[in-house]
Amino acid sequence: MxxxxxxxxxxxxxxxxxxxxxxxxxxxxxxxxxxxxxxxxGIVVVGAILSSGGSEHTTVLSTVLGVAAIILATINIxxxxxxxxxxxxxxxxx
Amino acid sequence: MxxxxxxxxxxxxxxxxxxxxxxxxxKTAVRGxxxxxxxxxxxxxxxxxxxxVVRFEFxxxxxxxxxxxxxxxxxxVAMTDMPxxxxxxxxxxxxxxxxxxxxxYLESQKLADMGQFTASYxxxxxxxxxxxxxxxxLTGSFVAVGKLKGKIGDSSKVMLFxxxxxxxxxxxxxxxxxxxIVDPLNSDMLVAGLIVVCLILGVSxxxxxxxxxxxxxxxxxxxxxxxxxxxxxxxLGNNGLxxxxxxxxxxxxxxxxxxxxxxxxxxxNVLFGGSMAAAAGITKSENDAFYEGKVKFSSADxxxxxxxxxxxxxxxxxxxxxxxxxxxxxxxxANMLEAKGCDVxxxxxxxxxxxxxxxxxxxxxxxxxxxxxxxxxxINPEFSQTDVAIVLGxxxxxxxxxxxxxxxxxxxxxxxxxxxxKTVVVVKRGLSPGFAGIPNELFIRDNxxxxxxxxxxxxxxxxxxxxxx
Numbered sequence: 001m002x003x004x005x006x007x008x009x010x011x012x013x014x015x016x017x018x019x020x021x022x023x024x025x026x027x028x029x030x031x032x033x034x035x036x037x038x039x040x041x042g043i044v045v046v047g048a049i050l051s052s053g054g055s056e057h058t059t060v061l062s063t064v065l066g067v068a069a070i071i072l073a074t075i076n077i078x079x080x081x082x083x084x085x086x087x088x089x090x091x092x093x094x
Numbered sequence: 095m096x097x098x099x100x101x102x103x104x105x106x107x108x109x110x111x112x113x114x115x116x117x118x119x120x121k122t123a124v125r126g127x128x129x130x131x132x133x134x135x136x137x138x139x140x141x142x143x144x145x146x147v148v149r150f151e152f153x154x155x156x157x158x159x160x161x162x163x164x165x166x167x168x169x170x171v172a173m174t175d176m177p178x179x180x181x182x183x184x185x186x187x188x189x190x191x192x193x194x195x196x197x198x199y200l201e202s203q204k205l206a207d208m209g210q211f212t213a214s215y216x217x218x219x220x221x222x223x224x225x226x227x228x229x230x231x232l233t234g235s236f237v238a239v240g241k242l243k244g245k246i247g248d249s250s251k252v253m254l255f256x257x258x259x260x261x262x263x264x265x266x267x268x269x270x271x272x273x274x275i276v277d278p279l280n281s282d283m284l285v286a287g288l289i290v291v292c293l294i295l296g297v298s299x300x301x302x303x304x305x306x307x308x309x310x311x312x313x314x315x316x317x318x319x320x321x322x323x324x325x326x327x328x329x330l331g332n333n334g335l336x337x338x339x340x341x342x343x344x345x346x347x348x349x350x351x352x353x354x355x356x357x358x359x360x361x362x363n364v365l366f367g368g369s370m371a372a373a374a375g376i377t378k379s380e381n382d383a384f385y386e387g388k389v390k391f392s393s394a395d396x397x398x399x400x401x402x403x404x405x406x407x408x409x410x411x412x413x414x415x416x417x418x419x420x421x422x423x424x425x426x427x428a429n430m431l432e433a434k435g436c437d438v439x440x441x442x443x444x445x446x447x448x449x450x451x452x453x454x455x456x457x458x459x460x461x462x463x464x465x466x467x468x469x470x471x472x473i474n475p476e477f478s479q480t481d482v483a484i485v486l487g488x489x490x491x492x493x494x495x496x497x498x499x500x501x502x503x504x505x506x507x508x509x510x511x512x513x514x515x516k517t518v519v520v521v522k523r524g525l526s527p528g529f530a531g532i533p534n535e536l537f538i539r540d541n542x543x544x545x546x547x548x549x550x551x552x553x554x555x556x557x558x559x560x561x562x563x
Contacts, residue, residue, distance in 0.1 A: 004216035007328055007336055014107075014337040018344025021111060024118045027444060028464055030349060030451030031176055033117050034316050036127055037345045038183035040110050042134065043338040044323045046103070046141040047194035047330050051201065052156065053147030057208065062200035067156045069193035072186045074160025075167070080183055081131045082168035087176075088127055090458040091120040 032087045039080025045073035095145065102140030103334025109133025110338055114345070120464055137334055173459045174416045177312060177449040181238045184315040188231025191322035192289070195224035198329050199285060206279050217329065218274035224325035225285070226266065226292050231318040233296030238312055241305045242448060252302040256366070262295040303365065306490075306529025309449050310353045310364045317346020349450045356444035358496075358507040381533050385525050388538035392545050394555035397484075397519055400543075401427075401556070402563050404481035406437040408473065410512055411453050412446050414487010414522065415549050421460040423553035424486065428462070430560055439466055441473040441483075441510050443491040474511045483515035485536075486549045489528030494535050504530045518542045521552045 025033050051058065052066030110133045116126015141147065171179045199221055205211035240246035249255065269288045273281050303311055320342025327335025354361050401407060409424060428438045440457060447453040454467055468476075477483060485492055488510075495502040496509045512518050513536055520537055524546060527533060536542055545552050 003331060004214075004328070007331065007333065010333055011324060011328075011336050011340050014340035015344045017111060018114075018341040019348060021114050021341075022345045022348050025114070026118065026120075027352075027442070027451055027469060028454045028467060029117050029120060029123055030352075031180070031449060031455045032123065032127075032451070033114070033345060034180045034313070034349065034450065035176070035183065036114070036117065036130060037316060037320065037342040038180060038187060039134070040113075040130055040338055041187040041319045041323050041342045042190070043106070043137055043335055044187070044190045044194055044326050045134075046137055046332060046335060047198065047326050048156070048190065049138070049141040049153055050144060050146055050330065051194060051197040052152045053142070053144075053149050054201065055148045057146070057201050057205050057210075059200050059204060062197040062204075063152060065193045065197035065200070067152045069190045069197065070153060070156030071160040071163075072190035072193065074157050075164040076183050076187050076190065077134055078161045078164030079168040079179075080164075081127060081134070082165060083171060083176075083179065084127050085124065086168065087173070087455050087458070088120070088124045090455070090461075091464055092124055 028091070029088075032084045035080050035087070036084040039077050039084060042073045042077035042080060045070060045077060048073050095143065099140045099143055100333070102136055102143075103332065106133040106137035106140070106334055107337040107341075109136065110341060114341065140334075173456055174419060176452060176455060177308070177447075178239050178242050180449060181235050181242060181312045181315065184312065184319040185232050185235025185239070187319035188228045188235065188315075188322045190228075191224055191319075191326045192228030192232060194326045195221055195228060195329050196285070196289070198326075203279050213278040215274055218278045219270075220325060220328035221278075221285075222266075222270045222273060222288070224322060224329050225289055226295075227318055227322040227325050229289055229292030230296035230299065231315055231322050233293045234300040234311075234318075235315045237297055237300040238308055238315060241300070241303075242308050242312075244305070246301075248304050249301050255298045255302040258298040259295060262291050262298065265291050266295070299365070304529070307357075307364045309445055310350055310357070310361070312449050313346055313349035313353050314361075315346070317343050317350060320344075320346060353445060353450060356508060358504070381525065381527055384533040385538060389525070389544050390542065392519070392543040394545060394552050395559045396543070397545055397552075398556045398559035398563060400482055400517060400519065401431060401436075401560060402434075404431070404436055406480050407431055407439075408477065408480050408483045408512075408515065409438070409440045410483060410485045410488050410492060410510055411440060411442070411457065412486060412488025412491065413448060416447055416452070416456055416487075418487065418549040420486060420549035420553055421456045423550050423557070425457070425460040425462055427553050427557050427560075430557065439468050439473065439476070441470065441512075442467050443470055443488070443510050446488060446491060470508060470510055477511045477514040480515040481517065483512040483518045485512060485518060485520045485522075486553075487522060489522070489534055490530045490532075492534070492536055493528075493530075493532070495532070503532060512536065513539055513541070516541065519545060521545050521547065521549050523548060
């Protein structure tokens with residue numbers, strides 16, 4: 001339970017940090033912001049790596065699910081960062 | 095080693111925050127995005143160093159396959175399709191979190207058999223929450239994609255979907271209670287069943303929402319995709335996931351609020367109020383009668399003559415511009431006008447296009463300098479000194495009824511005051527109503543001219559007519 005309260009504290013505080021930082025992003029950049037956060041939400045790849053790389057505590061099904069999760073999360077990471085970069089470079093030109 | 099790994103997750107989270115901070119100006123944004131990418135690399139390396147990770151072959155296969163698909167999508171996608179792209183990525187993110195939660199559930203069973211894990215209430219709650227958010231984000235996003243593409247129309251069966259939503263929630267609450275209290279570790283079938291219920295829930299939540307409200311829905315699902323990651327973080331007890339997920343969650347919530355404000359609707363109204371067009375319920379004949387004989391039609395030649403004498407021109411791009419891919423033609427015409435010494439600006443309504451900031455990206459693609467893109471509150475006082483306002487495929491966001499007619503379904507929605515310009519030229523394919531399903535009084539005003547046709551074609555004809563003058 002202590003662990004849970006710790007995590008909850010971090011969660012709530014991080015939301016406040018997020019609101020503060022993101023409120024300053026101008027409307028011009030809202031689309032790249034969304035695709036950029038798409039990429040960041042690919043962080044769940046961390047959980048997927050822990051699932052598909054384990055040995056004695058995994059099952060066949062959990063490994064399959066883990067690999068599928070890695071594929072999806074990596075799509076998000078790579079597509080998210082690359083398309084955001086593509087868009088932002090259009091804004092940079094001028 | 096454990097300490098080093100956790101420091102790695104912290105460093106990644108800090109890099110993400112700096113990365114988003116970079117997004118506050120267009121100049122620093124590219125660098126910000128690179129910082130975020132480095133943060134992701136740090137997090138991945140930290141995960142690979144975990145002592146539980148002993149086999150790398152599956153990880154490598156997964157990363158290669160996902161990376162190749164991701165790179166291909168990012169290179170190929172057209173800027174006009176960004177809303178569909180972001181909606182799809184929301185769904186994929188939700189799906190990944192769902193899979194991680196399911197895989198972790200299976201592993202926890204095995205760890206429990208080995209005597210290394212005992213289920214607690216907060217763990218059970220986290221499992222249920224990550225399944226719920228992940229599954230809803232997955233299916234909800236793909237329904238949103240279908241609506242953005244126009245493949246799924248506005249549904250008239252709002253009540254049916256509401257009933258399904260209620261039923262799903264009832265089953266979910268019952269199932270979750272049994273799961274948490276009675277038997278968290280031997281409930282494979284129950285968990286599988288709850289996943290299916292949550293997948294159905296995602297579909298039923300988004301189906302009744304009108305296509306016009308997709309900017310709000312996509313922003314909200316963006317938030318959910320982050321929260322799904324945070325929930326997976328609670329399941330795994332991983333603070334890196336929790337911090338990062340909540341950053342994305344906050345971002346989506348802010349954008350959702352901005353979109354709702356720009357449409358003067360509450361989030362509850364968007365989510366549960368059904369489609370606006372269905373509510374307004376205007377028939378085609380009523381629509382035709384409204385415009386009958388009152389619209390002054392004009393031509394590209396006349397528009398060219400008007401523009402030839404204009405000192406100040408404001409373009410008002412809407413979704414129609416994106417559909418017609420007219421952003422480059424718009425820029426070309428603007429260049430010609432500027433060469434003649436005319437002042438050219440672009441008025442951007444917050445919900446122009448189909449997602450937050452979509453119009454800005456399209457115009458940036460056509461190399462319009464971003465300082466010429468003016469936000470609604472700044473440009474509105476300038477319309478009275480504007481000679482020609484050119485409305486390109488926008489409708490509801492320039493409807494004066496929003497500020498004058500309390501009976502109008504869009505009353506109170508902030509609009510661009512184009513009707514204050516000396517002449518308003520509306521380039522539109524026909525007189526069909528916009529997303530709100532109501533006729534637009536602007537089109538029958540004395541200072542309005544209508545040029546019917548595809549925005550790109552009309553602009554190209556105007557450009558060649560202007561050259562001949």
